Amino acid sequence: MSRQAALCLVGLAAAVMFPLVAPNYLVNVGMMVLFVAFIGQSWNIAGGFAGQTSFGHVVFFGTGAYTSTILQVTYGWNPWLAWPAAMLAGAIVGWVIAVLSFRAGLRGSYFALITLAFAEVFRILANSVPFTRGGLGMLIKADPRPINFQFRDPIWFYYLALLLCVVSILIAWQVTRSRFGARLVAIRENEDAARALGIDVFAEKVKVLTLSGAMCAAGGTFYAQKYLYIDPNIAFGVDKSVEMLLVSMVGGAGTIFGPLIGSVTLTVINEVTRAVASVVPALKNVQPLSLVVYGIMLVLIVARLPDGLIGLFRRKPRHA
Amino acid sequence: MLDSQIIFAGVLNGLLAGGIYVLVAVGLTLIYGVLHIINFAHGSLLMLAMYAVFFLWRLVGVDPYAALPLVIAGAFIFGFFLYRLVIGRFSHGRDENILLITLGLSIVIDNAALLFFGGDTQTIDVPYAGAFVEIGAAFLPLPKIISFAASLLICAALGLYMARSDTGKAIRAVAKERQGARLVGIDVDNIFAISYGIGIACLGAAACLLMPTFYVTPSSGHAFVLVAFTIVVLGGMGSFVGAAVGGFIIGITEALGGLLLGEQLGQIGISLIFILILLLKPTGLFGSKA
Amino acid sequence: MLEVHELSKSFGGLKAVDQASLDVREGEIVGLIGPNGAGKTTLFAAIAGFQPPDAGRVAFAGQDITGLAPHKICAAGMVRTFQITQPFAKISVRENIMVGAYFHTADSKLARREAEAVAGMVGMTGQLDQMGADLTVAGRKRLELARALATGPRLLLLDEVMAGLNPTEITEIVQVIRDIRESGITILLIEHVMQAVTSLAERVYVLNQGRMIADGTPAAIAQDPQVIEAYLGHGAAKVMRA
Numbered sequence: 001m002s003r004q005a006a007l008c009l010v011g012l013a014a015a016v017m018f019p020l021v022a023p024n025y026l027v028n029v030g031m032m033v034l035f036v037a038f039i040g041q042s043w044n045i046a047g048g049f050a051g052q053t054s055f056g057h058v059v060f061f062g063t064g065a066y067t068s069t070i071l072q073v074t075y076g077w078n079p080w081l082a083w084p085a086a087m088l089a090g091a092i093v094g095w096v097i098a099v100l101s102f103r104a105g106l107r108g109s110y111f112a113l114i115t116l117a118f119a120e121v122f123r124i125l126a127n128s129v130p131f132t133r134g135g136l137g138m139l140i141k142a143d144p145r146p147i148n149f150q151f152r153d154p155i156w157f158y159y160l161a162l163l164l165c166v167v168s169i170l171i172a173w174q175v176t177r178s179r180f181g182a183r184l185v186a187i188r189e190n191e192d193a194a195r196a197l198g199i200d201v202f203a204e205k206v207k208v209l210t211l212s213g214a215m216c217a218a219g220g221t222f223y224a225q226k227y228l229y230i231d232p233n234i235a236f237g238v239d240k241s242v243e244m245l246l247v248s249m250v251g252g253a254g255t256i257f258g259p260l261i262g263s264v265t266l267t268v269i270n271e272v273t274r275a276v277a278s279v280v281p282a283l284k285n286v287q288p289l290s291l292v293v294y295g296i297m298l299v300l301i302v303a304r305l306p307d308g309l310i311g312l313f314r315r316k317p318r319h320a
Numbered sequence: 321m322l323d324s325q326i327i328f329a330g331v332l333n334g335l336l337a338g339g340i341y342v343l344v345a346v347g348l349t350l351i352y353g354v355l356h357i358i359n360f361a362h363g364s365l366l367m368l369a370m371y372a373v374f375f376l377w378r379l380v381g382v383d384p385y386a387a388l389p390l391v392i393a394g395a396f397i398f399g400f401f402l403y404r405l406v407i408g409r410f411s412h413g414r415d416e417n418i419l420l421i422t423l424g425l426s427i428v429i430d431n432a433a434l435l436f437f438g439g440d441t442q443t444i445d446v447p448y449a450g451a452f453v454e455i456g457a458a459f460l461p462l463p464k465i466i467s468f469a470a471s472l473l474i475c476a477a478l479g480l481y482m483a484r485s486d487t488g489k490a491i492r493a494v495a496k497e498r499q500g501a502r503l504v505g506i507d508v509d510n511i512f513a514i515s516y517g518i519g520i521a522c523l524g525a526a527a528c529l530l531m532p533t534f535y536v537t538p539s540s541g542h543a544f545v546l547v548a549f550t551i552v553v554l555g556g557m558g559s560f561v562g563a564a565v566g567g568f569i570i571g572i573t574e575a576l577g578g579l580l581l582g583e584q585l586g587q588i589g590i591s592l593i594f595i596l597i598l599l600l601k602p603t604g605l606f607g608s609k610a
Numbered sequence: 611m612l613e614v615h616e617l618s619k620s621f622g623g624l625k626a627v628d629q630a631s632l633d634v635r636e637g638e639i640v641g642l643i644g645p646n647g648a649g650k651t652t653l654f655a656a657i658a659g660f661q662p663p664d665a666g667r668v669a670f671a672g673q674d675i676t677g678l679a680p681h682k683i684c685a686a687g688m689v690r691t692f693q694i695t696q697p698f699a700k701i702s703v704r705e706n707i708m709v710g711a712y713f714h715t716a717d718s719k720l721a722r723r724e725a726e727a728v729a730g731m732v733g734m735t736g737q738l739d740q741m742g743a744d745l746t747v748a749g750r751k752r753l754e755l756a757r758a759l760a761t762g763p764r765l766l767l768l769d770e771v772m773a774g775l776n777p778t779e780i781t782e783i784v785q786v787i788r789d790i791r792e793s794g795i796t797i798l799l800i801e802h803v804m805q806a807v808t809s810l811a812e813r814v815y816v817l818n819q820g821r822m823i824a825d826g827t828p829a830a831i832a833q834d835p836q837v838i839e840a841y842l843g844h845g846a847a848k849v850m851r852a
Contacts, residue, residue: 177718179718185705189697189699192660192696193696195681196658196692197758198685198761200681
């Protein structure tokens with residue numbers, strides 16, 4: 001067995017053992033790490049592999065969260081059935097945004113900005129439209145039984161997040177070994193050359209954004225089921241977009257394990273700043289401090305370490 | 321349907337707000353035109369400037385309008401060194417990289433503000449805030465009118481500076497043809513820093529003009545950045561005339577949107593315009609082909 | 611195989627290509643030459659679908675491909691390379707060529723073998739693991755060639771493949787191009803390096819200021835007064851004869 005595969009197996013075993021020995025607080029932290037790695041991977045597939053940097057990825061997250069929650073709360077659907085429906089909704093939104101943006105020939109920064117605008121439109125709509133209960137948000141009735149996609153013991157959300165994370169890594173791995181992935185990378189590196197070599201750039205971009213949308217929407221449902229409450233800011237706020245982008249870029253955009261490494265790093269930073277802040281009484285709210293650090297990291301990564309942290313581990317930084 | 325008087329008042333109010341938006345947009349479009357940077361930190365920097373105006377008033381007792389020269393100068397210096405030390409240093413390569421860097425910057429600024437200033441909304445109470453000017457059925461707050469006039473004056477002054485002064489000409493040269501400007505001996509890097517400084521100075525001015533009738537919170541940056549980008553994209557990246565026209569259009573759109581759709585939903589007009597322009601005419605009304 | 615009929619393309623007010631016509635028969639190597647700024651790359655771009663022509667027709671193997679998208683033209687069997695090389699910088703030479711190979715197969719193992727075979731043809735076997743960004747000019751030119759080859763084209767449009775190469779490298783590439791033709795691929799090349807044109811091309815077209823001013827064997831057009839004037843200036847032909 002190759003060294004890489006052995007490492008993966010060890011890591012997986014550790015991840016499986018972890019919640020059995022760790023206190024609940026850490027189990028929840030671990031769940032968050034895996035969850036953010038999952039939605040980060042959804043960004044990574046479009047942004048890292050295909051080079052389509054989106055600033056508004058949260059639009060898919062929120063679509064998923066609201067779709068499954070509305071189906072559940074308003075129409076009485078079973079959440080496990082609402083989940084694939086949410087993924088479908090995410091895929092459709094991804095498809096629409098892709099077709100509109102890429103038909104218009106938007107690239108690079110313009111594409112990033114238009115995704116931001118789409119997310120904002122969705123946020124405003126969610127805030128104003130009756131079937132999302134507007135600014136009040138939506139509450140899912142707490143009834144922690146597995147059939148309701150709710151678990152009394154956080155360990156089950158942890159394992160579900162682990163499953164999602166592993167699936168996303170497998171998807172990314174498969175992408176790198178396939179023609180689809182090679183085409184995405186070609187598009188990222190040089191669209192014109194890709195075109196000249198017979199790649200239907202528009203079609204591939206639409207495909208990747210559709211896939212990414214579906215994945216991210218799946219994350220939205222998971223989040224809603226874990227916390228049992230969503231509102232327009234949670235579902236469509238800029239913070240999640242930044243988080244997805246950040247973990248991928250910090251870990252290594254366009255690599256299979258980048259989002260996971262980024263997620264672990266960012267969580268460690270978060271916990272460290274939390275510890276530091278608890279010593280300084282004046283700092284009540286820790287979240288902004290972590291974000292300040294994240295912002296600085298983003299600048300440093302883009303400027304000095306564009307291959308992300310994974311770039312430190314490779315002699316020659318190899319992308320997908 | 322809505323009373324034509326109310327619409328008239330709305331349009332006038334929107335026009336007044338638009339006048340200040342023009343100032344914000346001019347800074348952004350200048351930065352783009354000269355440096356080819358999409359300055360995502362623009363909204364956050366405006367928020368920072370607004371806090372500066374607030375604290376000058378709260379701690380030193382300076383009226384926001386009186387603070388104009390100080391804040392403009394301070395903002396210019398801040399912008400100049402921000403470019404020299406951070407942005408200019410790191411802004412090589414794809415244009416997306418610079419966008420990401422300015423995004424990182426905005427995250428730092430927004431959250432530092434949250435950390436140090438707290439999340440509360442802050443306002444300034446000027447003694448003449450309650451004064452109104454009546455035009456037809458519209459009751460326009462005096463500070464808004466003063467701000468509008470001041471904004472136009474500042475834009476005109478900036479325009480004159482760009483057209484007549486040596487630095488202004490150098491800036492325009494660099495915007496048009498970077499290499500050529502370098503060849504005739506213009507210190508291009510310095511011009512970059514100066515241009516960025518001027519862009520932020522515009523924000524300083526806008527901050528002084530906004531605070532009497534507006535409010536500031538750490539999340540103001542978010543709100544303004546999309547507005548600023550919409551105006552610049554609508555008007556055409558790099559075009560001053562575009563920024564001016566765009567500013568007024570967006571000001572009016574915002575006012576009418578609020579009237580017709582309510583406070584919350586009204587905001588959607590701006591995002592929709594942004595999307596439509598990018599999809600239909602990305603070069604904007606007055607822009608040249610990218 | 612390729613028929614270009616009175617193609618025109620303008621940018622703004624400038625007519626870059628003015629009613630240019632050419633044809634390439636199967637199995638030929640045809641050259642397209644002309645002084646700098648004559649419009650050669652624009653003509654290529656218009657033929658290969660990167661710029662829609664303002665007027666004129668392009669037919670390939672009997673099929674009208676005027677204004678079709680580049681990837682569809684590739685599907686028809688015509689591929690172009692770029693004058694300013696466009697390697698996929700962050701991936702290896704092998705992976706670069708595989709992108710081309712993936713055009714006619716979805717199997718990654720097959721694409722890999724194809725890529726390695728093509729690399730052998732252009733003499734890049736030793737560089738398969740190098741990053742696209744790390745190649746020298748000569749390497750990048752070969753990579754352009756290899757990538758295009760890997761798609762399995764019937765007609766190859768080569769845009770100044772020799773530019774920036776030293777005489778040894780030129781001789782090598784000339785041989786490679788001959789081998790490519792031997793394998794059954796038709797070639798239309800833009801070139802400045804006369805040595806290459808004369809040793810490779812059976813026929814040559816000359817473009818000047820957007821207009822096709824001559825065509826024939828390399829020997830014939832070297833004597834053509836209009837061609838001489840295009841390169842050396844007005845009245846040069848008379849001077850040459852005197």
